[in-house]
Amino acid sequence: YPRGGIIKIDYEFILVFKKLGKDVKPPKEIKEKSKLSNEEWNEYFNGHWNFAGEKQNGHIAMFPLELPRRLIKMFSFYGDTVLDPFLGSGTTSKAALELGRNSVGYEINKEFVETIKSKIGIHNEPALFKKDFDHEVVFQKKNGKKEEKPHTFLNNNHLERLTDPKKFKFGTVVDTNGRNKREDYYSVRAILDSTTLLLSNNLKVRLIGVKRKAATERKAIEYLNNITKAKKVFMKFDDVKYDDNKNLLCYLYLENKTCINSHLVKTQLVDVDELNEYRYRNRFVKYSKEGVLR
Structure with missing residues (x-):
């Protein structure tokens, strides 16, 4: 009957931002270790991906390992450091380790520490990786009770524009x-x-x-x-x-x-x-x- 259905296929959007400037060229041996096959290249650099979801076990927003694995292979070299500012269950760190990358992540909920350790194999999967790896869990010290500050309105009218965008013709190319x-x-x-x-x-x-x-x-x-x-x-x-x-x-x-x-x-x-x-x-x-x- 109406209203009782649940959408079975979820769509997620991936935003890719490129930093300006020249890239640091890696050594040839690092490039070879990071090389993608023709099949991977054609599949990864495609507008749509389709793969199975992930069971929400230990965290409410777990995503499949294939997602960070693809992105890490697409945009990093062997030995690079992958930053995950929303560590969650540690899926990104696990993918980074499997691909020979270093990993740094932040998580504000310390209840997920054990979930993260389990995900990357510190507890129950010691043979997950071919070689040993170092890990460190750092807890941020509290700065004391935050002062409650009233909402303030920030007026940005004083900000200076280097160039008036109206002087450019950002029109259609067709x-x-x-x-x-x-x-x-x-x-x-x-x-x-x-x-x-x-x-x-x-x-x-x-x-x-x-x-x-x-x-x-x-x-x-x-x-x-x-x-x-x-x-x-x-x-x-x-x-x-x-x-x-x-x-x-x-x-x-x-x-x-x-x-x-x-x-x-x-x-x-x-x-x-x-x-x-x-x-x-x-x-x-x-x-x-x-x-x-x-």
């Missing part, structure tokens, strides 16, 4: 003609100096990887005027988005994908920034030595 245009195009309104430009949306940008050269400043501005006059430009960004003066940093391209930054370097009208790290640093240094454009 058009009616079947062409995918992912770049947002602008025109150059003014050349402020040889490294700083004002775009048609009143956004001031500074070119990544180049520094002003006093001897050729006027010629560099003339060059920028000539190369951008009546032309559309678009921006690409690096890991660092702003300089010390809060100017937006970018690689500026013409519509034909000519990189203005690199062309300025090749003409030797600007100096190369060799102090800061950016994606094309080595390439710009090479261009400055060659100086092929005039």
Whole structure:
């Protein structure tokens, strides 16, 4: 009869967040130990997973071991440390140990300590892993009774925005003609100096990887005027988005994908920034030595 049914298939969503910056490259032997088979790759990096659930034994929110096992194999290398801020029954730690990873977890309910120890094999499964492993349970000391504080309203209106998001055209990439245009195009309104430009949306940008050269400043501005006059430009960004003066940093391209930054370097009208790290640093240094454009 109606209302008495229970949904048998549960759906869970997995959110994947990527940290900006360059990854640390592991040694070749570590990469080989962490290698996924073709079958695993095709199955894991798929939009939907389907596997059996887990009996809620000892904890009210236990999930199947296959879930953390897949995620750990997908996004970590052998010997890495896996963090689980909601340790629960210890399923993630067990998967990490089985895959040769270290594990750190937090759990605010100390009643689950024995469940966690049992899950990772400290008590009743000493032969679960091929080699011994070290473990430590640390209890946080209490800081005393918390003071009851009244609710306070936090006004965030004083927070400063480095860039007005309305100046960007975050629109659809699909058009009616079947062409995918992912770049947002602008025109150059003014050349402020040889490294700083004002775009048609009143956004001031500074070119990544180049520094002003006093001897050729006027010629560099003339060059920028000539190369951008009546032309559309678009921006690409690096890991660092702003300089010390809060100017937006970018690689500026013409519509034909000519990189203005690199062309300025090749003409030797600007100096190369060799102090800061950016994606094309080595390439710009090479261009400055060659100086092929005039």
